[in-house]
Amino acid sequence: MYQYNEFDQKIVRQRAAQFGDQVRRRLSGEVTENEFKPLRLQNGLYMQLHAYMLRVAIPYGLLSSAQLRKLAHIARTYDRDYAHFTTRQNIQYNWPKLQDVPKILEELAEVEMHAIQTSGNCIRNITSDPFAGVARDEIEDPRPYCELLRQWSTFHPEFAYLPRKFKFAVTGAEEDRAAIQVHDIGIRLVRGEDGTVGLAFYVGGGLGRTPFVAPCIQPFVPKAHLLTYSEAILRVYNRLGRRDNMYKARIKILVKSMGAEAFAHAVEEEWQYIKDGPLQLREQDIARVKSYFQEPEYPVFQGTAPTVESLMLSKEKPSDPAFSAWVDNNVVGHRKPGYVAVSLSMKRETLPPGDVTDNHLDALADLADRYSMGEAVVTHRQNVVFPNVQVALLPPLWEELTQLGFATPNLQRLTDVIACPGLDFCNLANARSIPVAMRITERFQDLEKLYELGQVTLNISGCINACGHHHVGNLGVLGIDKLGVEHYQLMLGGSSANDASIGKILGKAFTEHEIADAVEKALLCYIGLRTSPQESFLATYRRVGAQPFKDAVYGDH
Amino acid sequence: MEIIRKATPTDTVPRWEVVQEDCVHAEDSQALASSGQVTVTLERWRAEADALKARGQVGLRVLGEVDPGDYADVLPHVDLVCIQFPKFADGRGYSAARLLRERYGFTGTLRALGDVLRDQLNYMARCGFDSFVMAPGKDPRASLSAFEDFSESYQPAADEVLPLWRRASLPGFSLSDFSKVDGNREGAA
Incomplete structure (x- = not known):
């Protein structure tokens, strides 16, 4: 997964310090609540019914076991022993105290995490396919492009006060598991006529009061222009989007009122000025980010790699029919022979959808280390995926998940609400x-x-x-x-x-x-x-x- | 009136200071004194361009929502443009500032007026503002530390030529060396 360099690290630490100072000025009365509101929102801090709520960003849903342990620690130390996975692959704490938030941000920075732009009228966390990097139907891993978008949009000075919030989703697979057409910008990696991979841009989708499926405004943008084209869209929106009525301020309303064609034309015109500028990505810029998402070193199997089919015929298979139901429902194929991706259902009778306790988070970290090369992915359906599980380890993993209540075989079923x-x-x-x-x-x-x-x-x-x-x-x-x-x-x-x-x-x-x-x-x-x-x-x-x-x-x- | 401005405009890493400066933001009906810095609206400029050019010391004062393309022809005649923020959360002034600097090549003083608060100064400066009048009741001196909140930024803007991922890949990279590199800046249109 992406690893912070010294600059990334410095930026999140400076953010924690900056917010600490903003909280201090708020508590002293130097800053009014009205002035403080957008500042706290851009740090993911909402005023909820009973208390503040802190939303922590999980870029493209990907978590390391160390990050999971830190999230557990925060739930235990600063909240009421639980947290909530959101539909945008983030995690929320429902009961932090305002004065603790700077400390929480410092703790998050220790594991390369933050709450930057998880709320407010700015570019939010970039979401993606939970099977990114391992899906069999993938043209290319979308996560390097998500990461480039994350860096470009972090503290973007021009787009911190947009008319309204702004959400990106990116998929590299044929089957859309990231709901890209109901985002402000949805990006799909596509193969062009000559075989090169480019980006299709869907703009102006969204839910809320006036739901729209996004039209495709540009079916093929070269990868080098991921950021120049995005910047052109955002600039058109920032200048022309409505600001007189917050219910009509999302980009979907602008696209609808201009018409997709006229909107695309306005973007194209803006793009001509900036496309050859410094935001154009060079091969090596993409390659450098891609190097962080290289396949892990999968052990080589002696002979033929085991498959789910061979496991189900073998004597290692538990005799419990619940195991078969779980394999059929919650386990999907992997691009690497001998591996599968496993979905953990967070939907249980006893807890609200998406809720996890501190102990659950610790247990997930421990299981991710032992079964999934230390990685887990939060999905937009509020579940968790272990992306790198050896087929042969499915029986013991199932046993352990059953103990924890995460083995309900209900993925894509009615109770996976x-x-x-x-x-x-x-x-x-x-x-x-x-x-x-x-x-x-x-x-x-x-x-x-x-x-x-x-x-x-x-x-x-x-x-x-x-x-x-x-x-x-x-x-x-x-x-x-x-x-x-x-x-x-x-x-x-x-x-x-x-x-x-x-x-x-x-x-x-x-x-x-x-x-x-x-x-x-x-x-x-x-x-x-x-x-x-x-x-x-x-x-x-x-x-x-x-x-x-x-x-x-x-x-x- | 107290303003915040760059202490030495040519420094690559700017320092900021608070100075006293007199500037009359003239209403359209208000007679202009024969000398001294003033700003006028675009409407007044259109109506009185010749007289204003002859007078000199006239800056332009526009709302952030106005497209800089609408007054690009005025820029060669003024060395001060004031962009007004009716509310700090109205982000259109940020785009206007970048366009003035990066597309229209404006090199004069670009000043933010209106609901200008400490916690937006850094973003404003990154978009090309080099002068600020704080909102009423806000202490400009106490606001100066805002420029020091961050020492790095990912994306290029009016103040930074290359994105961090390109700077970080330069051999022996350090911020102070890098700021001297002559980058691939968009030319004036």
Whole structure:
């Protein structure tokens, strides 16, 4: 993984010191809360319902075991023994004290981490494919490009006060596992006609109040222009984006109002001035960053490398059928023979989606060391991936994960819910999300019942800001406030994959006692309508439309 | 009026100082004294260009949202441009400053006015501002340390020619050596 040089290290340490001074001036009254707000936000510090919340950046979701241990230590020392993985591959602490935050930032700097630009109207953490670097369908590892974007966007002096927040996602794979089309800028590594690899830019996607799937404004930008082209987009947005209404300030509104073509033209015009400037990447600039992401030294196998198939036929395989279910569901192929990538499900009945305790974080660090060459990846579905696991070690890994409660074989299944923190923690929320997630998922704890539904995503947000990505769940649930009572809208047909689409509201909202029934009825309706068990919920919905689902869900009202 | 400015404009690593300087930001209807530094709006410049050129000591005063291309033709006639920040969180003035320095080749004094606060000074300086009037009630002397918060920056801007990843790959790199390198700066349009 990327290793800080002396300059990177100096920058995060100076940031910690700078913020320490800003906190001191705030506490002494020298700086007003109004002036302090954007400063703390650019350090990931929000004022939440009950306390401050600190969001720590995990660039492209990648963590070393040493970093995991530090995150555990912070949870234990400065918080209430837990933390929360977010949908943008970051981690949040819900109860830090303002005066402790500078100290936390210093501790993070010790392990090459920070909270820089995890909030505020600036360029946020760059997210990516959780299987980056090991995926079989990858054209090229996207992480070096994420890292270059991270460096370019860190304390970018021109783009610290944008009209609104700004999120990048980058994928190098054929299957989009990073939801790039619902980001402000989504970048896909693509192979051009002559075989060279370049970048397709999707601009103006997003969720929130007005969800859009991003149009592709430029299908092939040479890699050398990753940063010049990004800078051109940001400059156009910074100058022309709306600042009179925060709900119309995201770049998606600008792209929509100008039209994708006119927006692309404005970017092109800006780009002509800067494309040959110093931000153009040379071969060696890319090569230097790539050198940090080289494949680890995988041990060479004697003879044929073991495969998942050979393991499942061998006597080493545990006889428990739960093991087979886990392998089928949570283990995916790896570009290196003899290896697999393993998804750990963070979705359990007993804890809100994405929550981890300090002990969990320590345990993850320990397991990553023993089973995954010391690395783990946080995913945008709030799970954790071990990217480098030897096939032969799957049985003992499964045993250990089962002990910890991370072996639920539910990846890409209904109970693998994305949910925001909701009204229990967040002062923007209209409704609670976590209890609703639990209420729905408790009905599908039985694996047979769960697997009958096939691959399906359920995303839950507690308000229209859509932190739970409800628009792009195959089933989406949105918490709303109706005359002071929490209600929930159900929407169907969303996707954040290659075929990205925004779900449509099915009908009138449900109370918290009705919503789980409604979800279950929609799912039963799908089972009845599908042409075969291979036809997914999304495919069925797209084929038959909303009406049969409306009839099934609202029929007996 | 107290302003913050570069102590020695030619230093590669700038030092900053607070000095007293008189400058009248004239309203459009306000008669100009026969001498002394003044600034006028773009509208007034358009209406009275010949008289203002003849008078001299006239700077231009614009909001950050105005496209520098709209007043590029004025730049050869002024050596002071003031960009106003109605709110510190309005980031358009940062782009305007970079364009003035990097695209339109403006080498005169570029001053930030309005809601100018300590914690934005460093970004403003990186975008090409070399002079600041702090917001009312903010102590300019206490703000000077803002320029020392960071000793490195990743990306090129008006104050830095090359990105850190290119500087860091130079043999025997140290910041003080590097600042003398004549880099690949965009020329004036």
